[in-house]
Each structure stands twice: as structure tokens, then as C-alpha cells.
Amino acid sequence: MTDWGKAKFDANKVSYGPRAVEPELNNDPVSQCEPLGYPRDLWEANLRPFEFIQTPDRMLQHMQYHDVWRTIWTDGRALPKDPDPAWYGYAIGRWEGDTFVVESIGYDDRTWLDHFGNPHSDQMRLIERWRRVDKDTLTLDMTLTDPKTYTKPWVAETIKFVNPKAAIFEEICSPSEEHRFNNEIRDESKAISKP
């Protein structure tokens, strides 16, 4: 990690892993209903699936949580030269044999990569290689390059997705409900842990 990345990592107070702080002290953006962003949204797929919808000129990745639609353009356009940062970035895709290759940039650096607080900058570039290996299985190989944050590309282990044979359903993060959860559960833990 670069010095810039390390400083950002240290500033991120998390609720998971060995760096976990007490619940009311975390500053995870998700605790305030901020967008998960990408690729963090993928790690929610154990309970919150996503959906691919293909059209002739784009692939839509519909995330259950927050009802987010990520657009992956397949109409031959190139990535934008100097895009404004976006929560879910800007993505283009193409087929290389049976692999759907997605390149993306332009991510807003307010999101975290995961709930361990690993950061990224607005220079993050993702390359995703999706393969449908059989009817019910999808695999993803992802490489993250972010020279402002990491000294080397971060190559992820292959991720396997299965078809849960279910439909996406509405799951909106409501700020008022999150506020109530913070008051009644997260902040309550302070009183429990420090009698």
C-alpha cells in the first residue's frame, strides 16, 4: 500500500476483522446508508443477489441492495477520458471467446473496497473477466489497479456465483430506518460495553 493508501486505510474505522472498533465508533459509509459502490456491492451477494440483464448495446448489472443499476456498455464505445467520479464508475464490456471482459474507471473514492476498510482512489481501474461455466454457475476473475493506493495490482481469487433460482426483491436502505438501528442497536452497544 502507498503512504496515501495507508493513511486512508488507518482512517477507516471498521466493524469487522481484527481492526474492528466498537460498533458506535465505526465510520463505515454504509452505516449511514451511503452507497456500497463497486466492487464492494459484489461481496453482499451471499444474501443480496445481483442480476445481469443483456440488451443489444449494454449489460445491466442490477444490485438488490439500494436497487442500483450498473451499466456496462457493449456498443463499442471507449472509456471516457476524464469522467466525473461516480459511485459505480463507468464500464465497457466485450466478449473475448466465452469470456465477458469488463473494464471500468471513474470511481468515487468515498466508497470502501470492503468492510475491512480497504480504500481506493479515483484512479482505480478494474478489469473483470466473467465466465458462465455452466447453466447455474458464473465465475469472476478481477484485477484492481490503483497506483495512488496500491504499489502493485491486486489480483483477486476467482469468485464463484450460483443461480439461486429466485427473483431480486426490493431492499432499500432507508435513512430513517438506519438511523433507528443506529440508535437502538449500534449506539446501545456503547452502554453495554462501558457500564
Place this chain on the structure above:
Amino acid sequence: MWIRLLKSLQVPAAVLAFSCITFGQTYGTPGYSPGAWKPEELPKELSKPKPFNPHDLSGVWSTPTTPGYFERHSLDDKWIDVKDKKVPPQMRSNTTPRR
């Protein structure tokens, strides 16, 4: 103090206790969306298998939720072997960027 602790744990405990039942009834039922259409309300054609096409990624995708499966939470995610059994599961995993 204990009453407050027990009250604060009631909701999470209930969610955990019934999660298997809830997801057992929803995930795995073709086309079923919780709180919406029941399986018997859906057109029969939806349950017919489609021919496999590797260039068709369409559909709903999730990571496996089988018991004992270690859920991924990052690009890499490692299980930490902590001897102290009191350490909750969410503290037992971590990720470190490859250098």
C-alpha cells in the same frame, strides 16, 4: 444492564433464528420474490429449462450460502484461526492486499 442487553439482542436473535426458514422458503424457489408473487402464481413456462449459452449471463446470481461456507467479503478474504472461542465470527476474517 442485563435487561437492556437482552432487549438489544432480541431482534438480531430472532433474525438469525428464522433466517434459515426464511431463505429456505424463498431462495431456491424458481422465480419467487419474497413478498410478491407466490410460485403457483407464476406462468408454468418460467420453470422450463433454457438451453445453455455461455454468452448469456442473464439471470440472478449470488454466492453460495451453504452451512460452513466461508463467505467472501473482499477481493481476498482469509479465515483467521483464533483459539479464543468467544471471538465472534465477524472478527475471524481479514484481508490484506497482495504486494
